[in-house]
Amino acid sequence: MGSTVATSVIDVSKTFGQDKDQVTALDRVSVDIRENEFFTLLGPSGCGKTTLLRLIAGFEHPSGGKILLHGEEISHLPPFKRPVNTVFQSYALFPHITVSENIGFGLSMQDKPANEIKETVAAMLKLVQMESLADRRTDQISGGQQQRVALARALAPHPKVLLLDEPLSALDYKLRKEMQIELKTLQHETGITFIFVTHDQEEALTMSDRVAVMNQGRILQVGTPKEIYDHPAERFVADFIGDTNFLAADLNQSDNGRMMVTLPGGRTVETTQSDFPGAGKVNITIRPEQASLINGPSAADLSGTINNVVYSGNDTHVHVMLESDEPFVVRVQNRGAQSAQWESGQAVGIKLEPGSVQVLQD
Amino acid sequence: MNSSAPGRQLSSVERVALKRESRRNILLCTPAMIVLFFAASGPLLVMLVYSFLTPGDYGGVVYKLSSDGWFRVFFHQDIFDETVSVASAHLSIFWRSIKLSLLTTIAALILGFPTAYFIATRPVKSRNFWLFLVTIPFWTNLLIRTFAIMELIRNRGLVNNVLMKFGVIEQPIQMLYTDFAIMLGMTYVYLPLMILPLYASMEKLDFRLIEAGYDLYANRFRVLRKVIIPLVKPGIVAGSILVFIPSLGAFVTPRVLGGGKNMMLGNLIELQFGQGRNWPLGAALSISLLLIVMVAMLLYVKNMQKNKGEQN
Amino acid sequence: MLPKKRFSVRRLPGFAVIAIACFTLLYAPIMILVVYSFNAGSSIAVWEGFSWQWYSAAWDNEMVQSATFNSLVIAIQASLYATVLATMAALGTTRTKPYRGQTAIYTMINQPLMVPEIVTAVALLICFAVIKQLTDYQGLMYLVIAHTAFCIPFAYLPIRARLEGMDRALETAAADLYATPWRSFRQVTLPLMWPGILAGSMLAFVISLDDVVITEFVKSAGQDTLPTYMLGQLRRVITPEMHAISTVLLVVSVVIVSVIFILNRSKN
Numbered sequence: 005m006g007s008t009v010a011t012s013v014i015d016v017s018k019t020f021g022q023d024k025d026q027v028t029a030l031d032r033v034s035v036d037i038r039e040n041e042f043f044t045l046l047g048p049s050g051c052g053k054t055t056l057l058r059l060i061a062g063f064e065h066p067s068g069g070k071i072l073l074h075g076e077e078i079s080h081l082p083p084f085k086r087p088v089n090t091v092f093q094s095y096a097l098f099p100h101i102t103v104s105e106n107i108g109f110g111l112s113m114q115d116k117p118a119n120e121i122k123e124t125v126a127a128m129l130k131l132v133q134m135e136s137l138a139d140r141r142t143d144q145i146s147g148g149q150q151q152r153v154a155l156a157r158a159l160a161p162h163p164k165v166l167l168l169d170e171p172l173s174a175l176d177y178k179l180r181k182e183m184q185i186e187l188k189t190l191q192h193e194t195g196i197t198f199i200f201v202t203h204d205q206e207e208a209l210t211m212s213d214r215v216a217v218m219n220q221g222r223i224l225q226v227g228t229p230k231e232i233y234d235h236p237a238e239r240f241v242a243d244f245i246g247d248t249n250f251l252a253a254d255l256n257q258s259d260n261g262r263m264m265v266t267l268p269g270g271r272t273v274e275t276t277q278s279d280f281p282g283a284g285k286v287n288i289t290i291r292p293e294q295a296s297l298i299n300g301p302s303a304a305d306l307s308g309t310i311n312n313v314v315y316s317g318n319d320t321h322v323h324v325m326l327e328s329d330e331p332f333v334v335r336v337q338n339r340g341a342q343s344a345q346w347e348s349g350q351a352v353g354i355k356l357e358p359g360s361v362q363v364l365q366d
Numbered sequence: 367m368n369s370s371a372p373g374r375q376l377s378s379v380e381r382v383a384l385k386r387e388s389r390r391n392i393l394l395c396t397p398a399m400i401v402l403f404f405a406a407s408g409p410l411l412v413m414l415v416y417s418f419l420t421p422g423d424y425g426g427v428v429y430k431l432s433s434d435g436w437f438r439v440f441f442h443q444d445i446f447d448e449t450v451s452v453a454s455a456h457l458s459i460f461w462r463s464i465k466l467s468l469l470t471t472i473a474a475l476i477l478g479f480p481t482a483y484f485i486a487t488r489p490v491k492s493r494n495f496w497l498f499l500v501t502i503p504f505w506t507n508l509l510i511r512t513f514a515i516m517e518l519i520r521n522r523g524l525v526n527n528v529l530m531k532f533g534v535i536e537q538p539i540q541m542l543y544t545d546f547a548i549m550l551g552m553t554y555v556y557l558p559l560m561i562l563p564l565y566a567s568m569e570k571l572d573f574r575l576i577e578a579g580y581d582l583y584a585n586r587f588r589v590l591r592k593v594i595i596p597l598v599k600p601g602i603v604a605g606s607i608l609v610f611i612p613s614l615g616a617f618v619t620p621r622v623l624g625g626g627k628n629m630m631l632g633n634l635i636e637l638q639f640g641q642g643r644n645w646p647l648g649a650a651l652s653i654s655l656l657l658i659v660m661v662a663m664l665l666y667v668k669n670m671q672k673n674k675g676e677q678n
Numbered sequence: 679m680l681p682k683k684r685f686s687v688r689r690l691p692g693f694a695v696i697a698i699a700c701f702t703l704l705y706a707p708i709m710i711l712v713v714y715s716f717n718a719g720s721s722i723a724v725w726e727g728f729s730w731q732w733y734s735a736a737w738d739n740e741m742v743q744s745a746t747f748n749s750l751v752i753a754i755q756a757s758l759y760a761t762v763l764a765t766m767a768a769l770g771t772t773r774t775k776p777y778r779g780q781t782a783i784y785t786m787i788n789q790p791l792m793v794p795e796i797v798t799a800v801a802l803l804i805c806f807a808v809i810k811q812l813t814d815y816q817g818l819m820y821l822v823i824a825h826t827a828f829c830i831p832f833a834y835l836p837i838r839a840r841l842e843g844m845d846r847a848l849e850t851a852a853a854d855l856y857a858t859p860w861r862s863f864r865q866v867t868l869p870l871m872w873p874g875i876l877a878g879s880m881l882a883f884v885i886s887l888d889d890v891v892i893t894e895f896v897k898s899a900g901q902d903t904l905p906t907y908m909l910g911q912l913r914r915v916i917t918p919e920m921h922a923i924s925t926v927l928l929v930v931s932v933v934i935v936s937v938i939f940i941l942n943r944s945k946n
Contacts, residue, residue, distance in 0.1 A: 065377065066377060084856045084858055084859075096845060098848060158855075395766070397762075398766065404827075405826070406789050406790055409804065410798075412805050480696035484693055487688040505881075507905060507924070557700070576688075622912055
């Protein structure tokens with residue numbers, strides 16, 4: 005992957021409203037988005053992800069900070085002078101013109117010659133498999149088709165960066181899955197940088213090269229999907245992405261310089277993490293699928309009593325109340341009779357996989 | 367948060383964008399504002415000034431301050447012995463205007479309420495058609511509609527003719543040029559103004575509440591009184607004010623149906639600019655009318671705001 | 679034997695009867711007027727057979743001709759100007775952050791709807807009398823300006839409604855696709871708001887065509903429009919010619935309002 009920076013967001017803030025009604029949507033956010041990457045802004049609604057996208061597109065004006073595109077500041081440019089295009093959440097297709105006219109709109113606004121527009125539009129129609137509906141009006145086609153037209157329209161001027169604002173949220177589950185793969189393929193084929201906004205963590209993990217997790221106007225963590233999932237830096241990130249267990253623990257350095265975590269109950273496990281909040285009381289997180297249940301406490305890292313067994317198709321979630329009075333969930337794959345042996349009231353031990361303990365920053 | 371201080375500083379890009387937008391808005395509104403100022407608001411101010419000037423002998427004014435116009439709204443000075451008495455002629459016209467407007471409002475409410483309810487209980491698809499039937503007369507010429515009423519009720523009009531033919535009466539009833547005629551005409555021309563807001567609030571009526579009313583042993587009359595009317599009260603108030611205001615300022619209907627004698631405020635005002643030749647008095651009367659209308663309008667706005675507050 | 683009518687929650691006794699009576703009241707007088715415009719006799723109460731004579735009488739009446747001409751000249755100009763002004767004002771007052779002076783602008787625009795027409799009429803009479811004295815100009819322009827002013831709110835309302843119902847993202851998308859503000863307006867905003875503009879202009883035309891009170895007070899001698907001509911005639915002996923003129927005006931209004939109704943429906 006090329007490591008040239010496509011878009012730099014430097015110390016950007018955005019505040020809406022005045023005085024008492026003031027809302028801070030972005031609080032001094034900085035992030036570099038590389039060329040040719042599929043970059044996702046992930047977070048709950050109201051976290052500022054869409055605002056950041058609209059700032060890059062030029063629909064809003066930053067209250068502070070700078071936005072660079074290939075090293076050039078664009079904060080003062082109006083949207084129609086930025087080589088950046090957007091796929092809108094509502095698609096925002098022009099209802100008074102046809103599908104091909106929609107796709108050619110950007111090019112004709114750039115005063116490109118007619119035959120070039122025609123060629124590009126044809127290529128785009130082919131790319132999104134909409135050739136047969138070229139002369140339809142946009143209110144006469146289905147939601148999935150509108151989605152493709154919106155994509156083709158934004159890609160037609162061949163922007164340096166393509167911004168996608170929750171473009172799949174209006175589609176039903178099956179279509180959404182299909183489009184996820186198509187989008188990913190499209191990004192590879194065109195080589196355009198995609199900045200994708202979503203609140204769906206699964207979507208973010210499957211599609212992205214890198215993900216930025218946002219909450220309350222700040223970026224909490226930037227990394228590959230695997231980094232984010234396996235090594236969440238903060239409680240919010242761990243909680244927002246996938247199911248997880250939280251425990252209080254002690255962190256200290258052993259004689260040979262290794263970092264050891266003392267679990268509730270007294271057992272210690274090593275952690276291979278390199279960034280620590282410092283020794284002492286810490287919060288740790290353990291994914292439910294990285295723990296397993298065993299009989300008897302001898303080899304167990306944690307022990308407790310099962311208080312609920314919840315069957316959910318692929319696997320079974322076993323809810324354990326630890327001796328330290330903290331809840332802990334273990335996910336047991338439903339293979340053979342493995343899950344059948346666990347029942348409420350049973351005393352069990354929990355074995356953790358090596359490297360499963362993640363120390364949180366907060 | 368870095369910017370919790372009140373009156374935060376806008377960044378330069380934000381300021382430029384805001385300035386550009388507000389300049390654009392002002393520029394777009396200016397031409398309309400100029401025309402409206404020149405031919406709607408401005409003249410009202412000029413008229414206010416005129417109400418304090420001295421009447422000219424042949425209409426118009428003499429540019430000399432005088433309270434004569436306002437004085438004559440309420441008092442009458444005898445030409446010969448200069449004794450001052452209450453201007454009973456004016457006051458009775460004020461009273462007639464208010465009385466006829468109130469009666470018109472009540473008549474329109476009695477007719478309009480069932481009609482609006484009828485429309486609101488039609489199937490959704492046909493409701494628009496019924497509404498359209500209400501709107502059509504509203505957008506047709508008021509003078510023509512008044513004229514239509516005039517033709518019906520005149521002494522040799524259709525109503526009297528039919529009544530005489532069937533022997534109900536022997537002599538035609540004098541209906542034209544009476545207060546009744548004015549009231550009938552105003553009810554006729556302003557009825558859509560009652561039905562439309564009533565319908566608007568009835569359309570939102572939750573019929574499960576009416577079912578609950580019947581379920582709790584209320585009979586039809588009680589459901590109407592205790593459930594429906596309280597729920598659509600905002601529509602009743604809105605419709606009543608929308609009928610009352612134009613009735614009070616009516617000019618064409620009383621002139622055509624009331625003849626020369628049964629004047630309302632609008633006709634009294636006209637008189638001052640015609641045969642009366644007392645422009646300051648006319649201006650003062652106009653402003654009085656405007657003030658009464660403003661009070662009614664204020665009630666209307668209050669009512670609207672209260673509803674909005676209740677809905678939130 | 680059939681059981682009694684089933685109980686319906688929605689029905690209230692007598693309401694349907696009053697409603698039908700109400701619709702009859704709304705339409706019967708107009709209908710009778712229209713029917714008698716085709717009466718062969720000059721009576722307004724006795725039917726003497728079908729005839730077009732009153733229409734041709736009105737057509738040949740020079741007073742009616744000049745009044746019609748005045749009405750059309752004023753209504754066409756006033757609705758055109760009012761529509762342009764209202765379109766601009768609607769663009770300047772909708773879909774924007776609230777700004778200082780916005781309430782004042784709303785009040786100004788709606789003023790002709792709130793102030794009794796007779797009050798505006800005499801206020802204009804006073805003002806224009808001064809101007810007429812100063813400039814010696816007696817033409818139709820006074821009427822055109824007065825009509826433009828009170829037509830503005832009528833043109834403004836449907837245009838504004840149309841704009842408010844429009845997806846803001848469409849213009850954002852146009853800007854995103856390299857359209858300058860002007861081109862975005864020409865290619866996206868204007869075509870989308872066109873039905874509103876059309877409805878607004880037609881409404882303004884009807885309102886101007888039907889105006890009696892303001893015209894009556896502002897007009898100079900010989901500037902009668904159809905409604906003021908009729909108002910003058912109503913004081914004299916009424917011939918069925920009045921019915922013919924009324925019918926024509928009614929038909930014009932009904933046709934235009936129907937078109938507006940259809941325009942609005944196709945929007946949804």
